[in-house]
Amino acid sequence: MRRSLEGLLLEAAGTPHESIEDVMSWSGSLALDRRDPLRKYREAFAIPLSGAIAPDTDRGGDAHGADGAMPENGAVAAVAGGGEAVYLCGNSLGLQPRRARERVLQHLEQWSQLGVVGHFQGGEPWMPIEDRAIDAGGADIVGALPVEVVYMNTLTVNLHLMMIAFYQPTSQRYRILMEADAFPSDRYAVTSHVACRGLDPDDALVFLRPAAGSSGHYRIEDIEACIREHASDVALILLPGVHYLTGQVLPMEHIVRAARAASPDVRVGFDLAHAVGNVPLRLHDWGPDFACWCSYKYLNGGPGAVAGCFVHERHAHRTGADGVPRFSGWWANRRESRFRMLPVQELAAGAVGFQLSNPPVLSLMPVIASLELIRDAGGMQALRRKSVLLTGYLELLLRRRLADQLRVLTPSDRDERGCQLSLQLTGVLALAExxxxxxxxxxxxxxxxPDVLRVAPVPLYNTFADAHRFCDVLEAVLVALRAPDAKK
Known part of the structure; x- marks a missing residue:
């Protein structure tokens, strides 16, 4: 029987915290942090200071509440006073691993001392760049075989490359099934891709919609029914692993199974931008045809970081003549013949065979640094254990203290969410303010x-005290804005 969140938190806090009320206190958050097995990894990241990120405006008063009193135990003071920021935005841009600078400088030093020789020598630190990413855990993090994963290009570029390979429309089977409220960049990519293939997007796109009254969540039975309904005309199912707005983890394994049951001709791909580094994945076992993800969110690779791509092992040796056409480039050659400059390409097996060019090394170094940290911390299972506790702790705080002022859009079931909580403000408040x-x-x-805050306590660098401080500040801000004499 699965243990309750309250029971898990009590165990994690340890004695003398004898009730959940003790654990939910400020001292309880500090106790949880002291006993956190991942606590040392916060020091591996550069945490912004509040004075650096705050707008250049008066910082006084209005986070203290209507009567000017500080929240419990002055928990806001370390934030509003110029200490480390409460950074809950890893779902948009992860923090910089301190090791990233070392890795970038290592490459620059290697380049300056060895020139081209350093690019080809084997072994650390000169092993081929694609091998370094995989060696650092770049395949383990998505539950894949090394041959199935490559780090290349950016997310949208990889989506286009995968659609070239796995979206093969015919006169009868030509539609793409995606969610109606997809992230705009995915919608743009799919719409433009379909149009460039000579099809009308208004006809070629089919949309999965959340059921009425489901808070925007996608239920397994509705997904399966939609797949069955379009089994005869859908060529590709392209859905997210985690929905960007609600934070819901979609049932990826069930989606693949439903697609295979509907027709062997339906291909399945996932956009894992909000899933990779956030929730455990088993792509090889689940069996989608492909998946793509960015590396600047939970993989902490920085803006414009090299993205990742998964191609299932069953396609490892399939070329254009064998049913998987692809755009290609010289880096897709087998490594043994890549620099022989042959007139006929010898494609590398697996995902590497979908590469176009040498990956940009400087852009990939921070990704490698972060992958190493995740590996050293115990991998996704270790991160997930803390994430369940940390996000659950934050949700309990919010429901206890702010239930009348906001609604949690993210599913409460821990199996249906990652670390993100989407908070819908109630009443008339300006979200920008x-x-x-x-x-x-x-x-x-x-x-x-118009009314959603997305907060993501990331287990590698966020703390239980961060969750507590966030609730303190948010509560005080909402009280101040709803006060009769609130600033206009």
Missing amino acids: VHTRLLRHGVVCDVRE
Whole structure:
């Protein structure tokens, strides 16, 4: 029988915390942090200071509540006073691993001392760049075989490359099934891709919609029914692993199984931008044809970081003549013949055979640094154990203290979410003003108009004290904005 969240938190806090009320206190958050097996990894990241990220406005007063009193135990003071920010925005841009600088400088030193020789020598630190990413855990993190994963290009570029390979429309089977409220960049990519293939997007796209009254969540039975309904005309199912707005983890294994049951001709791909580094994945076992992800969110690779791509092993040796056409480039050659400059290409097996060019090394070094940290911390299972506790702790705090002022859109079932909580503000409040005041007091989160705050406590660098401070500041900001004499 699965243990309750309250029971898990009590165990994690240890004695003398004898009740959940003890654990939910400020001292309880500190106790949880002291006993956190991942606590040392926070020091491996550069945490922004609140004074650096806050807007250049008056920082006084209005995070203290209507009567000017500080929240419990002065928990806001370390934030509003210029200490480390409460950074809950890893779902938008992960923090910089301190090791990233070392890795980048290592490459620059290697380049300066060895020139081209350093690019081809085997072994650390000169092993081929694609091998270094996989060696650092770049395949383990998605539950794949090394041959199935490559780090290349950016997310949208990889989506286009995968659609060239796995979206093969015919006169009868030509549609792409995606979610109606997809992230805009995915919608743009698919719409433009379909149009470039000579099809009308208004006809070629089929949309999965959440059921009425489901808070925007996608239920397994609705997904399966939609797949069955379009089994005869859908060529590709392209869905997210985690929905960007609600934070719901979609039932990826069930989606693949339903697609295979509907027709062997339906291909399945996932956009894992909000899933990789956030929730455990078993892509090889689940069996989608492909998946793509970015590396600047939970993989902490920095803006514009090299993205990742998965191609299932069953396609490892299939070329254009064998049913998997592809755009290609010289880096897709077998390594043994890549520099022989042969007139006929010898494709590498697996995902590497979908590469176009040499990966940009400087861009990939921070990704490797972060992958190494995740591996050293115990991999996704270790991160997931803390994530369940940390996000659950934050949700309990919010429901206890702010249930009348916001609604949690993210599923409460731990199996249906990662670390993100999407918070819908109730009542008439300007989201931009809430966001500005949070920043003013050292809290960084993400907003989606018209009324949603997205907060993501990342287990590698966020703490239980961060969760407590966020609730303190948010509560005080909402009280101040709803006060009769609130600033206009």
